[in-house]
Amino acid sequence: MRRQGFFFAWAVALSLIAACTGGNAPDTSSGKLRLLATTGMVRDAVSQVVKDRAEVSALMGAGVDPHLYKATQSDLGKISYANAIFYNGLFLEGKLSDVLEKAARKRYVIPVSDGIDPALLLHADSTTAAAATDSTANHAAYDPHIWFDVSLWSKAVAHISNEMQRIDPPNADFYRQNALSYIAQLEQLHTQIKTDLAAIPTEQRLLITSHDAFHYFGRAYGIEVKGLQGISTVAEFGLKDISQMVDLIVSRRIKAVFIESSVPQKSLEAVVAGCQERGWSVKIGGTLYSDALGADNTPEGTYIGMLQSNVRTIVNGLK
Ligand SMILES: [Zn+2]
Numbered sequence: 001m002r003r004q005g006f007f008f009a010w011a012v013a014l015s016l017i018a019a020c021t022g023g024n025a026p027d028t029s030s031g032k033l034r035l036l037a038t039t040g041m042v043r044d045a046v047s048q049v050v051k052d053r054a055e056v057s058a059l060m061g062a063g064v065d066p067h068l069y070k071a072t073q074s075d076l077g078k079i080s081y082a083n084a085i086f087y088n089g090l091f092l093e094g095k096l097s098d099v100l101e102k103a104a105r106k107r108y109v110i111p112v113s114d115g116i117d118p119a120l121l122l123h124a125d126s127t128t129a130a131a132a133t134d135s136t137a138n139h140a141a142y143d144p145h146i147w148f149d150v151s152l153w154s155k156a157v158a159h160i161s162n163e164m165q166r167i168d169p170p171n172a173d174f175y176r177q178n179a180l181s182y183i184a185q186l187e188q189l190h191t192q193i194k195t196d197l198a199a200i201p202t203e204q205r206l207l208i209t210s211h212d213a214f215h216y217f218g219r220a221y222g223i224e225v226k227g228l229q230g231i232s233t234v235a236e237f238g239l240k241d242i243s244q245m246v247d248l249i250v251s252r253r254i255k256a257v258f259i260e261s262s263v264p265q266k267s268l269e270a271v272v273a274g275c276q277e278r279g280w281s282v283k284i285g286g287t288l289y290s291d292a293l294g295a296d297n298t299p300e301g302t303y304i305g306m307l308q309s310n311v312r313t314i315v316n317g318l319k
Pocket residue numbers: 067145211212213231232233290291
């Protein structure tokens with residue numbers, strides 16, 4: 001009887017510890033925390049902060065569109081294995097909302113966009129929100145593509161660092177130092193992008209892509225942007241959108257439009273053909289990484305390498 005009482009008290013104590021830590025002690029086999037990210041951009045940011053002190057993986061790989069992404073059966077396994085989940089937020093991963101909400105009952109679930117002052121965020125295009133027929137319309141208040149302004153992304157990195165210090169206090173100094181040195185690299189990148197884009201003549205500074213992923217990029221680095229689809233790839237585009245785009249390209253004598261790695265290129269081919277009919281030859285200037293990083297173990301598989309690649313492609317296409 002006394003023995004049973006002891007085990008009961010022990011079980012209560014354990015469950016209290018679990019409640020206080022969000023239900024997750026570090027993994028006992030490797031001794032490392034298991035961190036899960038949604039996109040490659042978030043994964044890279046988390047990895048820069050935690051280095052080898054935690055296991056980091058991502059749900060979405062190269063070329064995967066986060067706006068349309070739904071959790072698979074194996075993703076549910078990865079989610080329940082994770083001690084903490086980092087995601088972009090601002091409804092980028094709109095179709096994972098329910099899964100993430102459920103996951104948050106038992107583990108840390110952290111939107112990295114929480115590190116950014118809402119006053120710095122761009123509002124989603126109201127026509128796009130109205131065009132979305134499902135529940136996304138209610139939530140798509142802000143443009144989620146925050147990684148395209150490096151100064152904003154630095155704030156997301158700082159937020160990841162703060163959260164990791166809270167989740168894993170023994171390694172707090174390590175996380176803080178890593179974040180500081182990575183943010184210093186990001187500051188350099190931010191300045192470099194401004195310098196590089198200045199090579200494009202002012203009247204040619206118009207970035208045309210498949211969907212509206214580049215508004216933060218445009219605001220931060222002084223280039224006008226137009227996407228054929230709205231802020232989410234969920235929205236459809238029509239013949240009217242194509243003909244307006246053709247008008248714009250022909251009148252501004254723009255040299256190139258750009259494909260995105262995570263969006264089918266059919267839409268932009270229609271624009272190129274439309275320009276040709278009007279006697280203006282616009283080329284496909286190459287592929288930009290928009291909502292996903294490049295393949296693992298390539299320079300474009302990192303956040304910094306992805307942005308450098310985009311900037312090269314844009315400058316070469318438009319200058
Ligand atoms: Zn997008």
